[in-house]
Amino acid sequence: MKIKELFFMLLGGAFFGFGLAYSGMIIPEVVLRFLNFKDFGLMLVMGGAVLVTTLFYQLLPRLIAKPLLGGKFDKRSAIFDRKLVIGAAIFGIGWGLCGVCPGPAIAALGVGNFKMLWVLAGIFLGAYIQGRQTIRS
Amino acid sequence: MLDSLFPTGWSSFLIGGLMIGVGVGLMFLMFGRVVGLSTFFTSSWSWLSKKPYFHQSTFIDSRSWRLWCAVGLVCGAFIWKVLFGAEFNADTSVSPILLVIGGMLVGYGSRLSNGCTSGHGICGLSSLSIPSLGAVAIFMAMAIGTAHLVTYFLGS
Numbered sequence: 001m002k003i004k005e006l007f008f009m010l011l012g013g014a015f016f017g018f019g020l021a022y023s024g025m026i027i028p029e030v031v032l033r034f035l036n037f038k039d040f041g042l043m044l045v046m047g048g049a050v051l052v053t054t055l056f057y058q059l060l061p062r063l064i065a066k067p068l069l070g071g072k073f074d075k076r077s078a079i080f081d082r083k084l085v086i087g088a089a090i091f092g093i094g095w096g097l098c099g100v101c102p103g104p105a106i107a108a109l110g111v112g113n114f115k116m117l118w119v120l121a122g123i124f125l126g127a128y129i130q131g132r133q134t135i136r137s
Numbered sequence: 138m139l140d141s142l143f144p145t146g147w148s149s150f151l152i153g154g155l156m157i158g159v160g161v162g163l164m165f166l167m168f169g170r171v172v173g174l175s176t177f178f179t180s181s182w183s184w185l186s187k188k189p190y191f192h193q194s195t196f197i198d199s200r201s202w203r204l205w206c207a208v209g210l211v212c213g214a215f216i217w218k219v220l221f222g223a224e225f226n227a228d229t230s231v232s233p234i235l236l237v238i239g240g241m242l243v244g245y246g247s248r249l250s251n252g253c254t255s256g257h258g259i260c261g262l263s264s265l266s267i268p269s270l271g272a273v274a275i276f277m278a279m280a281i282g283t284a285h286l287v288t289y290f291l292g293s
Contacts, residue, residue, distance in 0.1 A: 005168070005202060005205075006202075006205050008163065008164070008167045008168070009164065009168075009202045009205040009206045009209060010205050010206070010208060010209040010212065011160075011163060011209065012160045012161070012163040012164035012167070012172070012206060012209060013160065013205065013206035013207065013208065013209020013210045013212070013213060014160070014209040014210070014212045014213035014216065015156050015157070015159045015160030015163060015213060016156075016157050016160035016161065016206075016209070016210055016213060017160075017209060017210035017211060017212065017213025017214040017215075017217075018156055018160075018213035018214065018216055018217050019152075019153045019154065019155070019156030019157035019158075019159075019160060019213070020153065020157060020210070020213075020214060021153070021213065021214040021217035021218065021222070022149060022152060022153035022156060022217055022221070023149060023150050023152070023153020023154055023156075023157070024145075024149060024150070024153070025153065026214060027229070028229045028231045029229065029230065029231075032231075032284055032287075032288075035280050035281050035283075035284035035285075036284050036285060036288050037281075038144070039142075039143065039144055039145055040142045040143060041143050041145060041146075041147060041149075041150035042150065043150075044143075044147055044150035044151040044154055045150050045151075045153055045154035045157070046154060046254075046258055046259070047151075047154060048150070048151045048152070048153070048154025048155040048157070048158060049154040049155070049157040049158040049161065049258075049259045050158070050258070050259055050262045050263050051154075051155070051158060052154075052155055052157075052158025052159055052161075052162055053158045053161045053162055053165075053259050053260065053263035054262070054263040054265075055162070056158075056161070056162030056165050056166060056263075057162075057165060057171070057260075057263045057264055058263075058265075060165060060166060066169065067165070067166060067167055067168050067169035068166060068167050069167045069168055070168075071168055071169045071170075072169050073165070073169040074165075074169050074170055074171045075171070075264065076171045076173075076256075076260050076261060076264040076266055076269070077266075078251065078252065078257070078261060078266050078268035078269045078272070079268055080267070080268035080271050083249050083250060083251075084250045084251070084268060084271070084272055085250075085271075085272075085275060086246075086249060086250070087245075087246045087247065087248070087249030087250025087251070087272075088246065088250040088252075088257070088271075088272040088273075088275040088276040088279070089246070089275055089276070089279050090242050090245055090246030090249065090250075091242065091243055091245075091246030091247045091249075091250060091253060091276050091279075092246070092275060092276035092277065092278065092279025092280040092282075092283065093242050093246070093279050093280070093283045094238075094239045094240065094241065094242025094243035094244075094245075094246055095239070095243055095254070095276065095279075095280040095283075096239075096279060096280035096281065096282065096283025096284040096286075096287065097235050097238060097239035097242065097283055097284075097287060098231055098235050098236050098238075098239025098240060098243070099229075099231060099239075099284075100236070100239065100240065100243070101243060101247075101253050101254040101255075102174040102175045102177070102178065102243065102244075102247060102253045102254070102255070103174045103210065103253075103254065103255050105240070105243075106174065106177075106207050106210045106211060107210040107211060107213065107214040108214065108227070109211050109214070110210070110211040110212060110213065110214030110215035110216075110217075110218065111214050111215065111217070111218045111222060111225060111227045112218070112227040113227035113228065113229065114227075115228065115229050115231075115233065115236065116229075116236075118233045118236035118237045118240065119236045119237070119239065119240035119243070120240065121237065121240065122236065122237045122238065122239065122240020122241040122242075122243070122244060123175075123178050123240045123241070123243050123244035123247075124178055124181070124182075124244060125240075125241050125244060126178075126240065126241040126242060126243065126244025126245035126246070126248070127175075127178035127179045127182065127244040127245070127247075127248045128182055128186070128244075129241075129244075129245055130179070130244070130245045130248040130249050131179055131182060131186075131188060131190045131191055131248070132188060132190065134190050135190075
């Protein structure tokens with residue numbers, strides 16, 4: 001792996017993790033207050049992130065031919081099928097139970113919340129079960 | 138009105154969200170990568186498990202940079218703590234049982250639907266993907282319903 005690739009993936013992740021911490025999303029109680037309609041601040045986190053990312057995703061491919069370090073601009077493709085519906089529903093139940101989704105589970109280690117290791121263990125286990133039961137496509 | 142919707146203020150939420158967008162946008166600018174975070178939890182299994190599912194090229198080819206992105210997440214949160222989080226109490230009142238069970242459902246569900254809050258939420262919505270919008274609507278509705286049930290039965 002090239003040093004530039006390592007550096008910019010670290011940097012991109014660092015902005016992401018900093019934003020998760022700054023917004024309070026790494027605190028499960030903040031997420032659960034939102035899900036209980038007691039504080040709608042998380043809408044602004046999602047709104048702000050989507051606003052900036054939309055500018056990048058929609059404008060960059062029109063402005064430059066390819067990414068600065070080569071390759072091509074990926075396009076996210078999702079299909080609305082049974083797996084998406086059931087998976088999203090199960091994910092939502094889990095998120096509502098613990099108030100932690102994958103990004104904050106990782107980032108919270110950086111502020112020393114080691115109780116998040118419980119969530120991380122759970123996510124890794126859940127991902128393993130999902131992988132095991134899926135036939136290679 | 139603003140006070141009742143945002144009793145703890147609104148600026149830190151918005152600024153944090155914008156920073157998240159800068160991080161996701163940067164990875165697109167440099168590599169063209171549309172990076173959701175849940176895939177990390179599948180691609181990393183390719184280091185430990187021999188199961189063919191984890192050895193598809195989509196996981197093998199991305200597992201290193203997904204790991205570095207995850208390390209970056211930890212570093213970014215650490216930098217926040219150093220700069221602003223001197224008084225921050227890194228603990229949670231959510232019980233370990235709920236953390237583990239919730240985590241398992243989060244891991245299983247996000248991988249089954251191929252996206253989480255960042256994959257379907259940030260990346261999917263920013264890609265103007267209708268299926269991702271559907272996924273967001275479903276997981277938000279389920280999370281809100283579940284959180285209300287937990288509060289009702291266990292208290293807040």
